Amino acid sequence: MKTIKIAVLPGDGIGPEVCRQAVKVLEAVAERFDHHFDLQTYLMGACAIDATGNPLPDETLDACRAADAVLLGAIGDPKYDNDPSAKVRPEQGLLRLRKELGLFANIRPVAAYDVLLPHSPLKTERIKDTDMVIFRELTGGIYFGEKGRTADGEGAYDHCTYSRHEIRRIAHLAFQAAACRRQHLTLVDKANVLETSRLWREEVREMAHQYPEVTVDYLFVDNAAMQMILNPKQFDVVLTENMFGDIISDEASVIAGSMGLLPSASVGEEVALFEPIHGSYPQAKGKGIANPIAAILSVAMLLEHLELFSEAALVREAVDEALNNSVLTPELNPTAPYTTEEVGNYIAFWI
Amino acid sequence: MKTIKIAVLPGDGIGPEVCRQAVKVLEAVAERFDHHFDLQTYLMGACAIDATGNPLPDETLDACRAADAVLLGAIGDPKYDNDPSAKVRPEQGLLRLRKELGLFANIRPVAAYDVLLPHSPLKTERIKDTDMVIFRELTGGIYFGEKGRTADGEGAYDHCTYSRHEIRRIAHLAFQAAACRRQHLTLVDKANVLETSRLWREEVREMAHQYPEVTVDYLFVDNAAMQMILNPKQFDVVLTENMFGDIISDEASVIAGSMGLLPSASVGEEVALFEPIHGSYPQAKGKGIANPIAAILSVAMLLEHLELFSEAALVREAVDEALNNSVLTPELNPTAPYTTEEVGNYIAFWI
Ligand SMILES: CC(C)[C@H](C(=O)O)[C@@H](O)C(=O)O
Ligand SMILES: CC(C)[C@H](C(=O)O)[C@@H](O)C(=O)O
Numbered sequence: 001m002k003t004i005k006i007a008v009l010p011g012d013g014i015g016p017e018v019c020r021q022a023v024k025v026l027e028a029v030a031e032r033f034d035h036h037f038d039l040q041t042y043l044m045g046a047c048a049i050d051a052t053g054n055p056l057p058d059e060t061l062d063a064c065r066a067a068d069a070v071l072l073g074a075i076g077d078p079k080y081d082n083d084p085s086a087k088v089r090p091e092q093g094l095l096r097l098r099k100e101l102g103l104f105a106n107i108r109p110v111a112a113y114d115v116l117l118p119h120s121p122l123k124t125e126r127i128k129d130t131d132m133v134i135f136r137e138l139t140g141g142i143y144f145g146e147k148g149r150t151a152d153g154e155g156a157y158d159h160c161t162y163s164r165h166e167i168r169r170i171a172h173l174a175f176q177a178a179a180c181r182r183q184h185l186t187l188v189d190k191a192n193v194l195e196t197s198r199l200w201r202e203e204v205r206e207m208a209h210q211y212p213e214v215t216v217d218y219l220f221v222d223n224a225a226m227q228m229i230l231n232p233k234q235f236d237v238v239l240t241e242n243m244f245g246d247i248i249s250d251e252a253s254v255i256a257g258s259m260g261l262l263p264s265a266s267v268g269e270e271v272a273l274f275e276p277i278h279g280s281y282p283q284a285k286g287k288g289i290a291n292p293i294a295a296i297l298s299v300a301m302l303l304e305h306l307e308l309f310s311e312a313a314l315v316r317e318a319v320d321e322a323l324n325n326s327v328l329t330p331e332l333n334p335t336a337p338y339t340t341e342e343v344g345n346y347i348a349f350w351i
Numbered sequence: 352m353k354t355i356k357i358a359v360l361p362g363d364g365i366g367p368e369v370c371r372q373a374v375k376v377l378e379a380v381a382e383r384f385d386h387h388f389d390l391q392t393y394l395m396g397a398c399a400i401d402a403t404g405n406p407l408p409d410e411t412l413d414a415c416r417a418a419d420a421v422l423l424g425a426i427g428d429p430k431y432d433n434d435p436s437a438k439v440r441p442e443q444g445l446l447r448l449r450k451e452l453g454l455f456a457n458i459r460p461v462a463a464y465d466v467l468l469p470h471s472p473l474k475t476e477r478i479k480d481t482d483m484v485i486f487r488e489l490t491g492g493i494y495f496g497e498k499g500r501t502a503d504g505e506g507a508y509d510h511c512t513y514s515r516h517e518i519r520r521i522a523h524l525a526f527q528a529a530a531c532r533r534q535h536l537t538l539v540d541k542a543n544v545l546e547t548s549r550l551w552r553e554e555v556r557e558m559a560h561q562y563p564e565v566t567v568d569y570l571f572v573d574n575a576a577m578q579m580i581l582n583p584k585q586f587d588v589v590l591t592e593n594m595f596g597d598i599i600s601d602e603a604s605v606i607a608g609s610m611g612l613l614p615s616a617s618v619g620e621e622v623a624l625f626e627p628i629h630g631s632y633p634q635a636k637g638k639g640i641a642n643p644i645a646a647i648l649s650v651a652m653l654l655e656h657l658e659l660f661s662e663a664a665l666v667r668e669a670v671d672e673a674l675n676n677s678v679l680t681p682e683l684n685p686t687a688p689y690t691t692e693e694v695g696n697y698i699a700f701w702i
Binding site: 080081082089091120121123142145148150154156157159160161162163190192194195199201220225228243247248251279 | 427431432433440442446471472473474477493494496498499500501505506507508509510511512513514515516541542543544545546547549550552556569571572573574576577579580581594595597598599600601602604605610630
């Protein structure tokens with residue numbers, strides 16, 4: 001029996017509570033399928049700053065490098081957000097981890113669950129049957145360019161850069177995904193204003209010849225932000241750069257009726273990382289109201305990545321069971337809510 | 352009787368058709384109130400490139416400088432969007448005009464009209480009584496920073512910069528607006544990643560002391576993109592930088608049920624410019640289906656800017672009349688639609 005090493009980074013806020021349920025599900029899968037998962041927990045984010053002064057301690061980075069996959073809860077703490085002069089921030093840990101592990105593609109599936117349609121802020125007929133995957137570039141663009149203050153202290157700058165290579169490697173993944181889905185790729189950019197966007201358009205247009213079965217559309221990001229709400233069903237695979245992807249994918253999350261449902265995979269060179277798309281939601285910490293499903297579906301993506309397809313399918317079935325029986329946290333079941341732990345127990349038990 | 356000079360830039364696509372109705376309304380106002388509007392039309396955008404090779408001919412810029420106000424239709428043509436190598440683009444005309452006229456603040460009111468609630472993709476209870484104004488910085492940030500290709504042709508860059516001065520002048524307008532409204536300002540930024548955002552947060556936090564009656568909130572742009580749909584009523588005045596404002600304000604437009612309803616004002620140093628927030632929508636050009644109301648409400652904002660308050664109020668009343676009687680273009684009245692011109696005639700006649 002091969003041991004599968006999974007580095008678990010619970011992080012901050014509700015991260016640890018949702019991670020605990022995800023780990024419980026992994027343990028249930030291990031038992032059911034007779035796998036051996038070696039699950040070790042490491043510090044990252046604000047908790048790592050508090051403990052070591054470093055948002056991404058070496059030990060954590062080394063463990064992630066040595067792992068078969070990484071499971072992350074969430075990071076971030078408001079005490080850093082409101083202090084623009086803070087030199088060390090939890091986000092630096094996550095950004096550095098993405099860069100060091102070469103996680104250049106963040107993959108976020110967005111689907112409307114039928115049972116949850118009443119919870120969406122969008123009208124049912126607009127979103128029913130929505131099924132898209134957003135490919136967000138994750139290690140380039142304005143996130144990783146030079147940034148700083150001008151010498152006189154009166155100005156600040158952030159540089160956005162992209163190379164053809166950075167565009168191509170994620171675009172190939174997106175084209176391949178589109179080819180296996182509904183053969184439709186939408187590039188979201190701002191090519192009428194940005195030079196980097198024009199480079200994206202050039203590359204994607206050229207690459208399209210290699211994927212003749214895929215229809216490619218080009219949308220300006222402002223228009224995409226509207227279309228995402230007006231007619232989300234039009235999207236199959238959405239490809240975009242780092243900052244636009246951050247905005248558009250969080251916007252798209254409203255379709256599902258709760259952020260608490262959406263997982264993501266960050267893939268690239270070697271090891272891959274799996275995390276809910278929601279943040280650390282500090283106001284909810286410790287209250288037992290955080291939805292663990294996004295973290296649990298991140299586990300399903302992790303299992304698929306390890307090619308444990310039956311295992312992943314069972315996790316998804318168990319989640320569907322919870323959804324269909326309203327075993328859900330208060331944002332989705334305000335009248336008879338379950339706690340984070342009860343939802344986790346239900347799903348793990350079902351496996 | 353003082354002559355009021357208004358430079359009209361119809362632009363491309365549906366720009367000329369909606370502008371024609373807006374001009375008709377201005378003429379009705381002139382007749383009713385015995386004003387003299389000197390309305391001259393100039394080229395800008397793709398039409399100006401076609402005619403002169405320059406998206407913003409000198410004649411147009413000079414006329415705008417000499418005018419009391421500028422009324423713009425829309426600019427843009429897909430033939431430029433899909434040619435990343437095009438050296439001259441319609442958008443350059445608009446961007447240069449904004450810069451040359453010092454139009455540093457783009458002001459976009461977003462409200463949910465009761466009669467149109469059924470047309471919104473959002474559920475009624477979420478958006479009823481939404482009433483916000485977005486202040487988007489318009490002459491700085493990544494739109495106007497250095498941009499280009501790297502020497503080896505393998506990369507591209509766009510630089511985002513902001514100075515304290517650029518932040519302060521628009522923030523003052525936003526604080527003042529908030530003080531006259533519901534005393535609530537939300538700064539949208541990405542201060543957990545961008546240095547420019549941290550400068551925005553610093554300045555706004557400091558300025559807040561001068562406006563003690565205004566409550567200030569800070570939202571990351573990814574979260575703002577969600578909140579805009581989940582709970583738009585929480586917003587009163589939203590302040591943000593150029594690129595985030597482009598995305599967030601277009602996203603917010605879905606609340607109203609149609610982009611075709613939303614006007615904007617761009618103000619700054621001297622002359623101000625008024626335009627619908629919608630684009631040139633080339634597919635609709637010449638079909639008589641474009642909604643002229645955004646352009647007509649831009650006229651109302653223009654009149655308010657000139658302190659012609661009764662005149663503006665009458666234009667708004669006339670628009671309400673059209674809305675209440677469903678004298679509307681097909682996107683809002685699919686069963687018994689009116690043409691662009693019929694809607695314009697109805698509103699002008701009512702004045
Ligand atoms: C925490 C933050 C730096 C991060 C990002 O902007 O990438 C988050 O919003 C995300 O989307 O994973
Ligand atoms: C046409 C384009 C350059 C422009 C912008 O991005 O500013 C438009 O989208 C707008 O919002 O006025």
